[in-house]
Amino acid sequence: MDMRRHGLLVYALSFFLVLLPGLAFAETSPVKRLALVLGNEAYTDLPPLKNALADANAMDAALRDVGFEVQLVRDADKSAMERALIDFRNKIEPESVVLVYYAGHGLQASEENFLVPIDARIADTMDLPLVAMSASQVLRQLEGTKAGSIIFILDACRDNPFLGKDGKTRSIGNGDSLSRGLARIASKHTGTLIAFSTSPGDVAQDGKGGNSPYTEALTAALRTPGQSIEAIFKDTRARVVEATGGQQIPWENSSLVRDVVLIPQAGGPKVVEATPCDLAAAHPSDPERVGPSVEYANLDPQIAVPACEAAVAGDPANMRFKTLLARAFDKAGRGEEAYKLNEVAMAAGNLAAYHNMGNLYRKGLGVKLDLAKAFELYLYAAERGHPEDQSNVGYMYFQGQGVVQDYGKARIWLEKAANQNWGAAYDKLGLIYLKGLDTKVDLKAAADNFQKGVDLGDRSAMVNLANLYKDGKGVEKDPKKAFDFYSRGARLGAVAAYVNLGNLYEEGRGVDKDLLQAAFWFTLASREGREDALEKLRATRAVLSEGDKEILQQRLDDWARGRFG
Incomplete structure (x- = not known):
């Protein structure tokens, strides 16, 4: 039975891991x-579940094996x-x-996830906060302690709890607020890894055996000696993708700066530290990233090449x-050497x-340019949960x-990447709704997606959201907000923002008229x-004084030296 067809929530495993930077498992x-x-299985008003107790028992055993003191609770009201x-x-x-x-029925309503006790009677989605436990509230309870790390796992129902034996969905008040899949839950803790058994908005599978594919994979990965947390998730994801034929792709989002090894090998590390x-x-x-990331534009090969050559020599x-x-x-233009590695x-x-x-084939560095080959490589990684390559696959479908x-x-893959907080994917989704590409034009959805991209620091989304505020499309017209978003995009190097800022300064829209500033942005563009x-620029410079031109040149020099902003 394909559980993905159900329109109401049937939400699946999510795995929260919060690891504080100072955490280490020292011998002393x-x-x-x-x-x-x-584990909840014997529901009185909702359909009983098949694997919930088995999944809970499997996790109980695996956690004991890796040194956890476990409190097991079954069929709880x-x-x-x-x-x-x-x-x-x-x-x-x-x-x-x-x-x-937690293994059992779960519901998502209005972007909130609920863990359903066995005695829950749900006539209306407004009943949920009263008869079920909010997942975010559980997390807040844990975060209120002095725990060094917090792991929150939801292995919730993979079937529609309101589906009757006749195949029809039982009526429920305010049912429109119920959503398919699991809603993302954010934690403000430093050093957070968030993982789901499948992408938010998707549904997981029950599997053919005694356990769900994700729980079976996770319990096996947990017991593997020498694996860091990041490696455990990679291993779990690969197992699930293979077991489900690519229909279920686990999701993670990490800001860890240290990575803990649950079962260290003899002589191996217990905490994986970021190297130079x-x-x-x-x-x-x-x-498999350890430590903070480095954007490609900021990667300095003069530092990275010798540091990584030393790392490879030390651990081949x-x-x-x-x-x-x-x-x-x-980044250093040494494509053939990159290819071999x-x-x-x-x-x-x-x-x-x-x-x-895929990047090498996409730009023809060290190999003959081959977009079809690049797509093939990106797709392989995307199917196994790589967020940027999910975005790359979506973009290549978008552009042909x-x-x-x-x-x-394109929209399917971009949504997968967006669910992993990849900002560029939100930007392209905004364009799909803005232009009505294989869907209805939806200016509000476009604005919402651009805003999410902005929140994740995507410069193109900043420009596109600014355009909406400038023109009053999908949002209330607001030149000042347009100016603010163009400014943010410009500071990240968005060329379209340069042009628009020049126009706003030239016309005095959303900001005081300033031809010197207009000339500055027109020059950069x-x-x-x-x-x-x-x-x-030619027209603007023609009315500037010689003193203004000297100031302009100084500002341009400052920008070039990286002093601006």
Whole structure:
């Protein structure tokens, strides 16, 4: 039975991991590991579940194997669930590693996720806060303790709880607020890894065995010695993709600066520290990234190449270092050397290497330019959860690069990338709704997607949202907001923002008229090949005084030196 067809929420496993930067498992000071495992199966008013208790039992066993003290609660009503959470919270000691796992029915309504007790009677979605437990509230309860790390796992129902035996959906009040799939839940904790068994908005599969595909994969990965948390998720994702034929792709979002090894190998590290190579060349979407990421534009090969060459020499079997050195070689224009390193890492199954190789074929560096080959490599990584390559696949479908143009498929892949917080994907989704590409024109949806891209720092989304505010499309016309968003995009190097800022300063819209500032932005745009800006620059410079021209040159010099903003 294909669970993906159901329109109401049937939401699946999500895995929250919050690891504080200072966390380490030292021999002399062991950190306590505590887990609360809840499994609900015998529902009185909703359909009973098949695998919930089996999944809870599997997690109970796996967690005990990796050193957790586990409190197992089965078939709990709301009162029992609340008591269990209170009792568990009171056991938490400072710096403990804390994990809560829930298997059972789950519902998403109005962007909130609810864990459903076995005694819940739901006649209206407004009943949910009263008869079920809010997932975000559970997380807040845990965050209110002094735990060193927090892991929150939701392995919720993969079937529609309101689907009757006749195949028809039972009527429920305010049912329109119910949504398909799991809603993203954000945590403000420093060093956060968030993972779902499938992309937000999608549904997971029950599987053919005694456990869900994700729980089966996760419990196996947890028991693998020597794997860091990041590697555990990569392993889990690969297992799930293979088990479901690519129909279910687990989701993660990480800002970890240290990575803990749950079962260290003899002589191996318990905490994976970021090396100089990681700090110089780590890719934002690399599933094996350790430490903060480095945007390609900011990658300095003078620093990254020697740092990563030293890392590869010191640990030749480490594929992460090979892909980072390949990325540094790419930035240095050494395509053939990058190709060889990526080839080795690809053979070892490293997703970052597939991404790197796709980039080489996309721009013809070290290889003959081949967009179809680039698409093929991106697609391989995208199907295994690589967020940037999900965006790349969506963009190539959008543009018809290396593949037949298909806006419908573009939107599917862009939504997957957006659900992994990839800002550029939100920008392209905004364009799809703005232009009505394989869908109805929806200016509000366009504005919403652009705003989400802006929130994630995408410069193109900043320009596009500014355009909407300038013209009053999908939002109330507001030249000042347009100016603000153009300014943000300009500081990130968006050429279209340069031109628009020049226009606003020239016309005095959203900002005081200032021809000197207009000339500044027109100059930057003209340097990037914008002929329309060059024409305006000529006209603007013609009315500037010699003193203004000297000031203009000083500002341009400051910009070139990176002093601006």
